[in-house]
Amino acid sequence: MYVVIGGAGMMGLGLAQQLLKQGHTVAIIDIDPLACRFAREKIGVMAFEGSAVSTTVLLEAGIRQANAVVAALRDDALNLALVTLSRSYGISHIAVRMRDREFLEAYRLAQASHIISTVDLAVATMANAIEYPEVESMMHFEQGQVEVLKLPVPNGCYAAGHTVAQIAQDPRFPTGSLIIGYQCHSRANLEIPNGNTVLEAGSTILVVTRPESVHPMIDFLGIEASHLPTREVSHPNL
Structure with missing residues (x-):
């Protein structure tokens, strides 16, 4: 499977490493040149420097050939834009990291196939781990x-x-x-x-x-x- 990940933060890089271990081909996009360099040299995935909501960069990263897209950018507005653009290129398998629950309905309307709230998950897990x-x-x-x-x-x-x-x-x-x-x-x-x-x-x-x-x-x-x-x-x- 060819997976395009928007965002080379801790989640994006960690996911890229895990997907690579599972035998998938991964391309990661980020505006930070150091993060892209780390992705290439330390993880071994393709990395494209630029905005993940730029059609030029998405095409360079092979969005038309992608089987799945992960939106793990720094804010929900950018993630929402990436979900919408991915849909426009015919991608049906789109996972998004949600930071603010106010974006939940917007992500649903944009037809993200998987909406993952990392904050809710962490809070629920920690609370139950304590109790x-x-x-x-x-x-x-x-x-x-x-x-x-x-x-x-x-x-x-x-x-x-x-x-x-x-x-x-x-x-x-x-x-x-x-x-x-x-x-x-x-x-x-x-x-x-x-x-x-x-x-x-x-x-x-x-x-x-x-x-x-x-x-x-x-x-x-x-x-x-x-x-x-x-x-x-x-x-x-x-």
Whole structure:
């Protein structure tokens, strides 16, 4: 796949490196000559110096041959322009990094295929990491409408020793949730479970659920919230 990335900031460069490792061909565009040089010499991708919302630069970067475009520029107005230009060149697979949620509807109208709010993702992940340190990772998709949780199966919880089918039929199991992955121990491969898969205590599961079901799911598994001791903060007299 040929991917054009607008923006050689930390996200653009990190994504370019990851896509290159996965075997894709990547071109990155940025107005900063040092960032372009870094992309070429340190990451090994094609880099084009100039504005990612310039038709001349986009054509030079091969926008007509691209299979996908990523808009990871420094502000939403530029990203929106890149999404619109990409559509005009017939690109259907366009991912955009959204900084300000006020641009959400504009991105939708411009027909961005994937809108990713890095701020919302970071805030939600950090908040849940503080409250539930046992939850190893959390991701959300479709502007937070769907959550993917990686959860431990504690000793003594109802899920331990029961099959996936039995758990799904339990009225306490949050409606609309689905167990999509199972790892019996930390060194085991992640498996796709079926109804007969028995969850062992100490194992890990991947669950798809809705945001309103995150806490009920955690409660169902018996994972306790972190109750950190409150520290008194003294303020010196000014």
